[in-house]
Amino acid sequence: MQSSARTGGTTRSLIRHCGIALFFLVAAFVPTLLLQRLFPYPFLFLFFGAVMASAWFGGKAAGLLAVVLSTVLVDYFFVPPFYSFSISTTAEAYFAAFVASALVASWISSAKKKSEEALKDALDQLEVRVSERTAELMKTQTELAHLSQVLSMGELTASIAHEINQPLTAVVTHGHACSEWLSANPPNLEKAQQTVQRIIQDGTRAGAVLARIRSLFKKEAPAKDWLDINEVIHELTTFLRDDAIRRRIAIRTDLVPGLPKVTADRVQLQQVVLNLMMNGMDAMAETSDRSKELLISARGDESELVVRVEDSGMGLDAEANEKIFDPFFTTKPHGIGMGLSISRSIIEAHEGRLWASPRPSGGAIFQFTLPVHPRDSNG
Amino acid sequence: MADARPTIFVVDDDASVRDAISNLLESVGLRAKVFDSTEAFWKAPRPSAPSCLVLDVRLPGVGGLEFQEQLAKANVSIPVIFITAHGDVPMTSRAMKAGAIEFLMKPFQKEDLLAAVRQGLDRDRIRRDEQAEIAVLQARVDQLTSREREVMDLVVTGLINKEIGAQLGLSEVTVKAHRSHVMQKMEASSLAELVRMSDKLKPRERR
Numbered sequence: 001m002q003s004s005a006r007t008g009g010t011t012r013s014l015i016r017h018c019g020i021a022l023f024f025l026v027a028a029f030v031p032t033l034l035l036q037r038l039f040p041y042p043f044l045f046l047f048f049g050a051v052m053a054s055a056w057f058g059g060k061a062a063g064l065l066a067v068v069l070s071t072v073l074v075d076y077f078f079v080p081p082f083y084s085f086s087i088s089t090t091a092e093a094y095f096a097a098f099v100a101s102a103l104v105a106s107w108i109s110s111a112k113k114k115s116e117e118a119l120k121d122a123l124d125q126l127e128v129r130v131s132e133r134t135a136e137l138m139k140t141q142t143e144l145a146h147l148s149q150v151l152s153m154g155e156l157t158a159s160i161a162h163e164i165n166q167p168l169t170a171v172v173t174h175g176h177a178c179s180e181w182l183s184a185n186p187p188n189l190e191k192a193q194q195t196v197q198r199i200i201q202d203g204t205r206a207g208a209v210l211a212r213i214r215s216l217f218k219k220e221a222p223a224k225d226w227l228d229i230n231e232v233i234h235e236l237t238t239f240l241r242d243d244a245i246r247r248r249i250a251i252r253t254d255l256v257p258g259l260p261k262v263t264a265d266r267v268q269l270q271q272v273v274l275n276l277m278m279n280g281m282d283a284m285a286e287t288s289d290r291s292k293e294l295l296i297s298a299r300g301d302e303s304e305l306v307v308r309v310e311d312s313g314m315g316l317d318a319e320a321n322e323k324i325f326d327p328f329f330t331t332k333p334h335g336i337g338m339g340l341s342i343s344r345s346i347i348e349a350h351e352g353r354l355w356a357s358p359r360p361s362g363g364a365i366f367q368f369t370l371p372v373h374p375r376d377s378n379g
Numbered sequence: 380m381a382d383a384r385p386t387i388f389v390v391d392d393d394a395s396v397r398d399a400i401s402n403l404l405e406s407v408g409l410r411a412k413v414f415d416s417t418e419a420f421w422k423a424p425r426p427s428a429p430s431c432l433v434l435d436v437r438l439p440g441v442g443g444l445e446f447q448e449q450l451a452k453a454n455v456s457i458p459v460i461f462i463t464a465h466g467d468v469p470m471t472s473r474a475m476k477a478g479a480i481e482f483l484m485k486p487f488q489k490e491d492l493l494a495a496v497r498q499g500l501d502r503d504r505i506r507r508d509e510q511a512e513i514a515v516l517q518a519r520v521d522q523l524t525s526r527e528r529e530v531m532d533l534v535v536t537g538l539i540n541k542e543i544g545a546q547l548g549l550s551e552v553t554v555k556a557h558r559s560h561v562m563q564k565m566e567a568s569s570l571a572e573l574v575r576m577s578d579k580l581k582p583r584e585r586r
């Protein structure tokens with residue numbers, strides 16, 4: 001706060017202190033001089049006010065300056081004999097009492113001011129801390145909201161199904177109508193033509209719904225977070241633990257400490273790992289002859305990270321192996337078939353690869369890579 | 380009765396779906412009237428021609444299933460065909476129990492919709508014919524004197540004139556005269572026909 005090192009600053013603050021002290025002293029002096037005319041004995045209380053005000057606004061130095069100046073002024077003008085610096089013996093005690101009180105007033109005022117400023121500082125700091133924490137909490141909250149968005153795929157499925165089904169219904173129904181108009185005798189070409197226009201409109205609308213869904217999953221520009229993959233995996237295993245326990249699935253992790261960090265969109269990466277984990281868990285729904293185990297491991301070197309999600313579920317047949325990455329390919333009764341397709345596009349947007357392979361002892365392995373950029377290391 | 384062409388009402392909140400359905404119905408020569416909500420349909424005038432209602436299950440405001448109940452409560456008997464994007468079994472059975480003609484999944488096939496619509500129109504036509512017939516019979520009954528009505532009630536139970544006379548404290552000749560008035564006013568050519576007429580009227584008379 002007070003810069004004592006720089007001389008320029010010191011000079012300037014000295015001038016400021018003098019200015020403040022002079023200002024209050026003049027403000028006290030003029031009325032006192034006027035009062036002196038009316039009353040025979042000196043009125044000095046205004047000087048206490050000037051001293052306290054100087055100490056308050058100008059600090060200890062200004063306070064002391066005000067004490068010295070008011071001592072001089074009071075001595076000269078208001079202590080008998082008037083208009084001289086000499087002090088009559090009867091006025092000595094009175095004058096000494098004035099000087100002492102002025103000193104005390106200055107000290108109290110500047111101390112009070114100081115403690116008040118300290119309090120204000122503390123409050124300011126507290127406020128900054130609170131707003132920092134609030135921002136952090138809000139960030140976590142939006143992340144969670146996004147995560148739960150991914151989790152409630154079931155509900156999403158219903159609404160997507162509805163949104164696409166409406167234009168689809170219109171297309172099919174118009175198609176039937178069109179064939180009726182054409183097979184009438186004579187064919188009603190005008191109506192058929194109108195109907196075809198409708199079909200084009202509704203088909204386009206269905207396409208727009210899909211585009212909207214896709215953009216919902218894939219944020220426009222992936223945010224570049226600097227993140228530790230182990231942390232992401234750890235968060236998700238914690239997140240899914242209750243669900244896994246309910247489904248009698250053991251989630252294990254095999255992580256190496258100190259893996260290189262990567263720049264990636266945290267939420268998108270969470271989505272990918274979550275999709276793979278949920279798929280693995282789904283795949284083990286029917287498993288009864290072996291233990292249900294989901295293993296997530298991460299390895300890496302200076303060029304790339306490899307994350308694997310393995311399950312002991314029903315596995316993949318060779319034919320399905322590539323189809324599973326197609327949009328809307330699903331073998332689940334309430335599946336949506338977008339999980340792997342979205343995951344793959346997310347990983348590819350991060351310049352990585354995502355693929356599936358059978359697990360030798362039964363089940364499936366899904367793994368993806370993420371490049372490690374050396375220039376990242378100074379981020 | 381000026382407009383006797385059958386009408387199919389279509390309620391769906393999705394404009395393209397309702398247009399498509401009305402286009403299909405029109406292409407096979409049926410007339411459709413579309414609405415975007417059950418409220419709009421409820422407010423619209425319903426013609427006296429045979430009609431049925433193609434109703435979406437999921438609608439903003441009063442939904443399809445709820446509306447079906449509302450119609451029943453208000454004694455509006457229009458055959459209902461449900462269309463839905465996500466029919467689950469309990470929903471379907473609830474609708475069918477409440478008398479729906481069909482429960483079609485979107486997208487549906489032309490044959491299924493048209494068959495359901497035709498069935499709905501037939502059912503409505505039969506109901507309307509019956510109602511009209513009852514109205515005619517009721518008008519005839521209203522012309523009978525109270526004595527004649529008493530005689531008619533006993534005639535249709537199969538009693539002979541003598542027994543009727545004994546029950547009502549009348550002579551056989553008087554009963555015979557009342558009886559022929561009843562046959563005349565009811566425009567019945569035989570006892571069997573009179574019995575049938577009285578059967579049709581019965582549920583009404585009880586009220």
Ligand SMILES: Nc1ncnc2c1ncn2[C@@H]1O[C@H](COP(=O)(O)OP(=O)(O)O)[C@@H](O)[C@H]1O
Nearest residue numbers: 279280283324330331335336337338339340364
């Ligand atoms: N771990 C796995 N084991 C076996 N099959 C899987 C696994 N993960 C995905 N699949 C297959 O891939 C399909 C598509 O998966 P996905 O794109 O996530 O959509 P959804 O989970 O909605 O079906 C699944 O329906 C399933 O047949």
Ligand SMILES: [Mg+2]
Nearest residue numbers: 275279339340
């Ligand atoms: Mg999935």
